[in-house]
Amino acid sequence: MTDAPTLPRFADAAPRGLCTDCGVSRMTNPAACGQACQFIKPDYPGTEARVHGRAAGQTDDEGFFGVYQAMYRARMTPPAAGAQWTGITTGLAADLLRRGVVDAVLAMVPDATDSWAPRPAILTTPDQMQHARGMRMGYAPLLALLEPAAAAGHRRIAVIGIPCQIYALRKLEADLGFERIYVIGTPCSDNTTTANFHGFLARLTDAPETVTYLEFRADYHVELRFADGNRRLIPFLQLPLSDLPGDFFPLTCRTCVDYTNRLADITVGYMAGMGDQWLIVRNDRGAEMLAALGDRIALAPVDSRGKRAGPVKGFIANTRLAAGGLPLRRMPDWLRPIMGWLMPKMGPKGLEFARARVEMKAAEAILHLRREEPAKMKNMIPGHVWRIAAPYGLTPEAGERHDDAG
Ligand SMILES: Cc1cc2nc3c(=O)[nH]c(=O)nc-3n(C[C@H](O)[C@H](O)[C@H](O)COP(=O)(O)OP(=O)(O)OC[C@H]3O[C@@H](n4cnc5c(N)ncnc54)[C@H](O)[C@@H]3O)c2cc1C
Ligand code: SF4
Numbered sequence: 001m002t003d004a005p006t007l008p009r010f011a012d013a014a015p016r017g018l019c020t021d022c023g024v025s026r027m028t029n030p031a032a033c034g035q036a037c038q039f040i041k042p043d044y045p046g047t048e049a050r051v052h053g054r055a056a057g058q059t060d061d062e063g064f065f066g067v068y069q070a071m072y073r074a075r076m077t078p079p080a081a082g083a084q085w086t087g088i089t090t091g092l093a094a095d096l097l098r099r100g101v102v103d104a105v106l107a108m109v110p111d112a113t114d115s116w117a118p119r120p121a122i123l124t125t126p127d128q129m130q131h132a133r134g135m136r137m138g139y140a141p142l143l144a145l146l147e148p149a150a151a152a153g154h155r156r157i158a159v160i161g162i163p164c165q166i167y168a169l170r171k172l173e174a175d176l177g178f179e180r181i182y183v184i185g186t187p188c189s190d191n192t193t194t195a196n197f198h199g200f201l202a203r204l205t206d207a208p209e210t211v212t213y214l215e216f217r218a219d220y221h222v223e224l225r226f227a228d229g230n231r232r233l234i235p236f237l238q239l240p241l242s243d244l245p246g247d248f249f250p251l252t253c254r255t256c257v258d259y260t261n262r263l264a265d266i267t268v269g270y271m272a273g274m275g276d277q278w279l280i281v282r283n284d285r286g287a288e289m290l291a292a293l294g295d296r297i298a299l300a301p302v303d304s305r306g307k308r309a310g311p312v313k314g315f316i317a318n319t320r321l322a323a324g325g326l327p328l329r330r331m332p333d334w335l336r337p338i339m340g341w342l343m344p345k346m347g348p349k350g351l352e353f354a355r356a357r358v359e360m361k362a363a364e365a366i367l368h369l370r371r372e373e374p375a376k377m378k379n380m381i382p383g384h385v386w387r388i389a390a391p392y393g394l395t396p397e398a399g400e401r402h403d404d405a406g
């Protein structure tokens with residue numbers, strides 16, 4: 001068996017409006033987008049009920065983060081070299097392959113010509129999973145791997161994906177013919193094209209080609225790592241964001257309604273991790289994957305500190321004021337005091353930080369759609385987003401909400 005992941009070639013993407021090229025439009029039946037797409041009329045309660053056995057609660061933390069059995073701070077012991085955090089995501093998938101629970105994993109590896117660009121790959125050995133470690137910036141057609149994986153004879157698979165990919169996977173999975181699909185999700189926010197991301201890197205450093213790692217951390221810093229082993233922490237306040245073009249972040253990612261990957265079996269992020277990773281175990285399959293890691297993973301309870309209402313209100317007020325797109329990044333004048341307030345000692349931490357980010361993203365989705373695609377609001381904004389934004393006075397206006405929005 002080869003040590004290199006398989007990199008299938010795909011059909012071209014079909015032209016679509018709001019689209020992150022999750023791969024469905026490149027499959028045999030591109031019309032399946034109509035049924036699968038997060039950006040048309042998503043049904044979270046119904047899909048949660050099918051996947052997790054019940055819809056998310058509305059009044060507790062499930063209202064923010066989706067259905068869960070347990071949440072943890074977590075780290076792999078030892079951390080995996082080259083991982084974005086400590087390698088829980090690829091570690092869970094490698095363990096499924098090691099135990100023979102799945103035959104193949106569908107995930108992203110770095111493109112051979114641009115290591116920041118994601119390239120969909122089929123990985124069939126635990127060792128191959130090391131190629132998938134680390135975060136890439138941009139979109140790539142993960143779900144277009146499903147047909148080649150089935151054609152290669154894989155019956156039980158794992159899929160690692162971001163929320164818009166996992167939504168489409170869940171809508172199609174019953175018709176795909178696989179015996180079993182394990183779903184490992186990460187949260188996702190502020191994605192953009194790989195080309196745009198290179199422009200951002202070039203604003204951060206004179207030698208963007210030497211940057212090997214970037215992360216927006218929960219302590220209000222961006223961490224950069226360089227090929228020579230150096231590291232740099234940049235406070236959010238000092239990011240050169242005000243001169244980014246207005247379309248730097250596509251409308252899809254400014255209006256995305258699922259930050260925490262509500263339909264994954266297990267979500268692996270960092271927002272409530274207070275320096276560690278953050279696990280949301282959503283169902284029995286997620287619990288089974290986590291338990292199998294045994295003492296290779298250290299778990300601790302999640303914690304919550306500080307108050308989020310002030311910074312979230314500030315964010316929403318300024319999002320309202322912005323003429324179009326990217327208010328957070330285009331208003332350094334207001335960014336400074338708000339982010340200053342948010343700085344480590346006083347700002348929300350742990351679960352409270354995660355709730356704040358989910359609220360900000362819900363507000364962004366409503367305000368950007370209202371400004372740019374108001375006719376789509378009625379179908380695109382699910383009930384959980386309206387509930388998350390309601391305490392800040394963001395409620396549906398006439399024609400903006402379906403009775404069955406969940
Ligand atoms: C664009 C983007 C934005 C994110 N934003 C947040 C955030 O706001 N808050 C948060 O808590 N977490 C966010 N994450 C997830 C976070 O960065 C880590 O990936 C996650 O915490 C897992 O770390 P790890 O060490 O376990 O991953 P690793 O073991 O290093 O594995 C990384 C996994 O990510 C997958 N991957 C990498 N790039 C992409 C991509 N472009 N598209 C799809 N899959 C990809 C790979 O297939 C791999 O399986 C984001 C991820 C991406 C890709
Ligand atoms: S994001 Fe996926 S499902 Fe939606 S239009 Fe694009 S390819 Fe189709």
Ligand code: SF4
Binds near residue numbers: 162163165252
């Ligand atoms: S922010 Fe949302 S729409 Fe954009 S890539 Fe991430 S999950 Fe997809």
